[in-house]
Amino acid sequence: MKRKELILHLIGEVSNYLLENNPKRLVISLHQEEDGLHLSVLDDNPHSDEEIENVDHALNSPKRPELAGYYGAMTGHDMLGASRLNLLGWQVKHCDVSRTRNGIKVDIWLGGDRFESDQFTIPKKDQE
Amino acid sequence: MFSFIVTGIAADGAGKAFSGFLDLQLSPARLISDFMSASSVGASFINAAAVGAIGLILILWSKVQLSGAAFAAVFTMMGFALFGKTPVNIIPIIIGVYISGRLVGRSFSEYIIIALFGTALGPLVSLITCELGLSGLSAIAVGTAAGIATGFLLPAIAVSMLHFHQGYNLYNLGLSCGFFALFAAALIRAGGHTFDTLMLWHTEESxxxxxxxxxxxxxxxxxxxxxxxxxxxxxxxxxxxxxxxxxxxxxxxxxxxxxxxxxxxxxxxxxxxxxxxxxxxxxxxxxxxxxxxxxxxxxxxxxxxxxxxxxxxxxxxxxxxxxxxxxxxxxxxxxxxxxxxxxxxxxxxxxxxxxxxxxxxxxxxxxxxxxxxxxxxxxxxxxxxxxxxxxxxxxxxxxxxx
Known part of the structure; x- marks a missing residue:
C-alpha cells in the first residue's frame, strides 16, 4: 500500500472513532520522515478512564501479522458500523492515549525497523 | 486430530481406513461429495486429520499465534475434509498463495489465513485432475498448475471482497472462492465440459x-x-x-x-x-x-x-x-x-x-x-x-x- 493511502486509512479509522461522539473540534496533526511517521489526533470530548483504557488496549494490541496482512485492509475504509481500533493497533509501531485539557490525544507512531519513536515528536507549538 | 485418527480406525479398522484415505486423494470432490459415502467413515476421518495436520503445521511454521482465526481455520479445514478437501487438492492452492505473498514482499504469516481458508477451491484441482478426461502425469501436472494459479490470485480477490460486504460475512474466502469459481466454471464450460450434479450423502446412522x-x-x-x-x-x-x-x-x-x-x-x-x-x-x-x-x-x-x-x-x-x-x-x-x-x-x-x-x-x-x-x-x-x-x-x- 502506498504511504499516502495508508495515512488516509489511519486517519480515517481514528477519526471515525472520535467523531462517533460528535466533538466540536477534531485536530489532526501529521509529521512524516523518511523512515516513519507520527500522527496525532485530538478531540474536545470528555472520555471516561475506562474508555481511555479500552482505546489504549485496542491500539496497543499485540502484533498480529496474520490478521493485519488480510483484515487490516479494512482499516479506515469500511465505515458502516462501529470503528475498530484494533485493526489499526495490529499495524502500527506504538500508540499513546492521553488526556488533554478538554478531551483526549491519540498519538500513533508507524515506521520501519530503523524508526525510533522517542526521537520523533511533534513540536509543542503544533499541539496547542 | 489424534481423536479423529482413533475414530477413523475404530470405525473401519486401520487397513480399510488408510486404503480408503488413499483412494479419496484422486476422487471427485465437488459439492456435495460426502467422503463417508464416496469411501468410508474411517477414511473420511483419517483424511480430516491429515488436512487438519497440514493446517496446524503451517500455523506453527509461520509462527502465527494460535488464537481465534487460526482455531477457526483448522476446524474449518478438518470439517471440509469430510466432504471435499484432501491433502492432494489443497497443497497446490497453499503454494499459490505463498508465491503470491512473495511477489508483493509479504511474509507467509500475513497471508496464512487466506491460504488456509482458500483451500475451499480444492475441488477445482480434483476436477481438473480427475474429471476432465486427462490422464496420468499430465492430469496431475495440469491440476497442480491450476491450483497454484488459483492460490496466486486469491489474496487480491479476498481483500477486495472484504470491502464488498464490509466484514459482515464471516466466510469471506467463501465469497472470494465463489467469485473466482464463476470464472473458472465458465472457462471449463466453454471448453465443452458439463458439470454433472454430484449428490453423495451418507444416510447410515452410527x-x-x-x-x-x-x-x-x-x-x-x-x-x-x-x-x-x-x-x-x-x-x-x-x-x-x-x-x-x-x-x-x-x-x-x-x-x-x-x-x-x-x-x-x-x-x-x-x-x-x-x-x-x-x-x-x-x-x-x-x-x-x-x-x-x-x-x-x-x-x-x-x-x-x-x-x-x-x-x-x-x-x-x-x-x-x-x-x-x-x-x-x-x-x-x-x-x-x-x-x-x-x-x-x-x-x-x-x-x-x-x-x-x-x-x-x-x-x-x-x-x-x-x-x-x-x-x-x-x-x-x-x-x-x-x-x-x-x-x-x-x-x-x-x-x-x-
Missing part, C-alpha cells in the same frame, strides 16, 4: 457420528470451565455482546476460556438442532458443525446466530422444502456466516438475511459448478453485500446539519 460433535463440544466446555472458572462464564457473556463483524477474535477480545466455552455451546446447539429435526449426521453436516464451532472463537455466538438460523428455517418452511433436505440443513448450519448482521443491526436484519440466504444458496452451487466448497459463504457474501448496501444507502439519506 453412534460414533451421533456422539462425535457433542462429545467434542463437551470437551471444549469443560476445558474452558476448568481452566477459567467463573471468569470463563463472565467472558462468555461478554462475547455475546460483540457484533461478530470480521475480524472478531474472541480469544483476544475476551479470553481463550470464554471462546472455548462459546465454541462448545455452539457445537451442542447445532447438534441438538440436527437431532431435533431428524437430520443426517454425516460428512457435510459434521463438517458444518465443526466449522461453526471453529468460528465460535471468531465471530459466531448464540445471540447473533439465532435470528439468521430462524430466517433460514422460516424460508425453508414457507417454500415447502424439508428441513432435513441436504441444502436446507447445510444452509441452517452455515448461514451463521451472516451472524454479524444480526449482531450489528438487530434481529429483524438477521431474520431477513437468513431468509434471503436460503433462497440464494440453492442457486449459487450450480453457478460455480460446485467447485467452491464454501457455497454458503459465497451466497452469504452476496446477501451481506445486498443488505449492507441498502443500510448504507438509507443512512446517507440526509446529513444531520440543521
Amino acid at each position: 453412534l460414533i457420528l451421533t456422539l462425535l460433535v457433542p462429545v467434542l463440544s463437551l470437551v471444549l466446555i469443560l476445558t474452558g470451565l476448568l481452566s477459567g472458572g467463573m471468569k470463563s462464564l463472565k467472558d462468555l457473556l461478554a462475547i455475546q455482546k460483540h457484533s461478530g463483524r470480521l475480524p472478531s477474535d474472541f480469544m483476544d477480545m475476551e479470553s481463550m476460556e470464554g471462546a472455548l466455552l462459546n465454541s462448545g455451546l455452539i457445537g451442542l446447539a447445532g447438534s441438538l438442532y440436527i437431532l431435533l429435526i431428524g437430520g443426517d449426521l454425516n460428512g457435510p453436516t459434521i463438517g458444518g458443525l465443526l466449522t461453526i464451532m471453529g468460528f465460535g472463537a471468531f465471530g459466531t455466538h448464540l445471540k447473533n446466530s439465532w435470528p439468521v438460523v430462524l430466517g433460514v428455517i422460516i424460508a425453508t418452511l414457507l417454500f415447502g422444502k424439508s428441513l432435513t433436505a441436504p441444502g436446507a440443513i447445510l444452509a441452517a448450519i452455515f448461514c451463521t456466516t451472516l451472524a454479524p448482521l444480526a449482531g450489528a443491526f438487530g434481529i429483524l436484519t438477521g431474520l431477513t438475511a437468513g431468509f434471503i440466504h436460503l433462497i440464494l444458496v440453492h442457486q449459487t452451487g450450480a453457478w460455480q459448478g460446485g467447485m467452491n466448497l464454501y457455497n454458503n459463504g459465497f451466497a452469504g457474501g452476496l446477501t451481506a453485500a445486498l443488505i449492507v448496501s441498502v443500510i448504507a444507502w438509507y443512512r446517507s439519506r440526509n446529513s444531520d446539519f440543521k
Whole structure:
C-alpha cells in the first residue's frame, strides 16, 4: 500500500472513532520522515478512564501479522458500523492515549525497523 | 486430530481406513461429495486429520499465534475434509498463495489465513485432475498448475471482497472462492465440459457420528470451565455482546476460556438442532458443525446466530422444502456466516438475511459448478453485500446539519 493511502486509512479509522461522539473540534496533526511517521489526533470530548483504557488496549494490541496482512485492509475504509481500533493497533509501531485539557490525544507512531519513536515528536507549538 | 485418527480406525479398522484415505486423494470432490459415502467413515476421518495436520503445521511454521482465526481455520479445514478437501487438492492452492505473498514482499504469516481458508477451491484441482478426461502425469501436472494459479490470485480477490460486504460475512474466502469459481466454471464450460450434479450423502446412522460433535463440544466446555472458572462464564457473556463483524477474535477480545466455552455451546446447539429435526449426521453436516464451532472463537455466538438460523428455517418452511433436505440443513448450519448482521443491526436484519440466504444458496452451487466448497459463504457474501448496501444507502439519506 502506498504511504499516502495508508495515512488516509489511519486517519480515517481514528477519526471515525472520535467523531462517533460528535466533538466540536477534531485536530489532526501529521509529521512524516523518511523512515516513519507520527500522527496525532485530538478531540474536545470528555472520555471516561475506562474508555481511555479500552482505546489504549485496542491500539496497543499485540502484533498480529496474520490478521493485519488480510483484515487490516479494512482499516479506515469500511465505515458502516462501529470503528475498530484494533485493526489499526495490529499495524502500527506504538500508540499513546492521553488526556488533554478538554478531551483526549491519540498519538500513533508507524515506521520501519530503523524508526525510533522517542526521537520523533511533534513540536509543542503544533499541539496547542 | 489424534481423536479423529482413533475414530477413523475404530470405525473401519486401520487397513480399510488408510486404503480408503488413499483412494479419496484422486476422487471427485465437488459439492456435495460426502467422503463417508464416496469411501468410508474411517477414511473420511483419517483424511480430516491429515488436512487438519497440514493446517496446524503451517500455523506453527509461520509462527502465527494460535488464537481465534487460526482455531477457526483448522476446524474449518478438518470439517471440509469430510466432504471435499484432501491433502492432494489443497497443497497446490497453499503454494499459490505463498508465491503470491512473495511477489508483493509479504511474509507467509500475513497471508496464512487466506491460504488456509482458500483451500475451499480444492475441488477445482480434483476436477481438473480427475474429471476432465486427462490422464496420468499430465492430469496431475495440469491440476497442480491450476491450483497454484488459483492460490496466486486469491489474496487480491479476498481483500477486495472484504470491502464488498464490509466484514459482515464471516466466510469471506467463501465469497472470494465463489467469485473466482464463476470464472473458472465458465472457462471449463466453454471448453465443452458439463458439470454433472454430484449428490453423495451418507444416510447410515452410527453412534460414533451421533456422539462425535457433542462429545467434542463437551470437551471444549469443560476445558474452558476448568481452566477459567467463573471468569470463563463472565467472558462468555461478554462475547455475546460483540457484533461478530470480521475480524472478531474472541480469544483476544475476551479470553481463550470464554471462546472455548462459546465454541462448545455452539457445537451442542447445532447438534441438538440436527437431532431435533431428524437430520443426517454425516460428512457435510459434521463438517458444518465443526466449522461453526471453529468460528465460535471468531465471530459466531448464540445471540447473533439465532435470528439468521430462524430466517433460514422460516424460508425453508414457507417454500415447502424439508428441513432435513441436504441444502436446507447445510444452509441452517452455515448461514451463521451472516451472524454479524444480526449482531450489528438487530434481529429483524438477521431474520431477513437468513431468509434471503436460503433462497440464494440453492442457486449459487450450480453457478460455480460446485467447485467452491464454501457455497454458503459465497451466497452469504452476496446477501451481506445486498443488505449492507441498502443500510448504507438509507443512512446517507440526509446529513444531520440543521
